[in-house]
Amino acid sequence: MHKQNFITLTLIISGLALNPVMANAVLTTVSQSQNINDSVSSGISSLLYSRGLEKDAADEISENFVSEEDEELLARLIQDLDRANIVSRKEVLEYLSTKALHKQNVDFDSYDHLVGMVSKIKQKSLDSKTLKQLQIIASSNKQLFV
Numbered sequence: 001m002h003k004q005n006f007i008t009l010t011l012i013i014s015g016l017a018l019n020p021v022m023a024n025a026v027l028t029t030v031s032q033s034q035n036i037n038d039s040v041s042s043g044i045s046s047l048l049y050s051r052g053l054e055k056d057a058a059d060e061i062s063e064n065f066v067s068e069e070d071e072e073l074l075a076r077l078i079q080d081l082d083r084a085n086i087v088s089r090k091e092v093l094e095y096l097s098t099k100a101l102h103k104q105n106v107d108f109d110s111y112d113h114l115v116g117m118v119s120k121i122k123q124k125s126l127d128s129k130t131l132k133q134l135q136i137i138a139s140s141n142k143q144l145f146v
Contacts, residue, residue: 040074040096041066043089047097065100077108077141081118084133091121111138 041062048058066074078092095117099106107113114134119126126134 040071040078040093043093044097044100047093048101051097051101053101061100062097065096065103073141074108077137080137080140084137086130086133087118087121092117095121109138109141111135114138114141 044065045055045058045062048061049055053061074096078089081087081092082089096106106117111134114137115126115131118130118134
């Protein structure tokens with residue numbers, strides 16, 4: 001009888017110990033898939049709406065800012081910046097929403113623009129490793145954004 005209690009107790013403890021780990025893995029997977037499925041223009045639009053713009057105005061500003069051709073390229077750029085742990089998707093979308101609101105142009109195949117964007121987001125000077133990563137991203141973007 002003691003062996004059965006020991007096995008039951010071991011299974012219960014294992015289930016309780018692994019439950020948070022499994023829940024965290026599922027939550028991470030779900031949040032990553034939601035981020036990938038959200039378009040750049042809808043992300044900009046929702047940020048503008050959360051800042052107090054009307055929904056229609058926010059949609060119009062984001063559609064005028066991000067063309068359909070650039071949508072996928074911007075999504076890839078944001079993903080590259082996020083994977084390299086330079087800046088997060090949310091930070092880039094906040095930066096883009098400010099630029100869209102002020103109707104300022106962005107040039108993501110420009111190394112100078114990427115450095116300026118990341119410096120503004122992080123609000124500090126960048127180290128040489130980050131600068132090298134941005135140079136690689138900018139050179140690959142020149143081929144994509146042509």
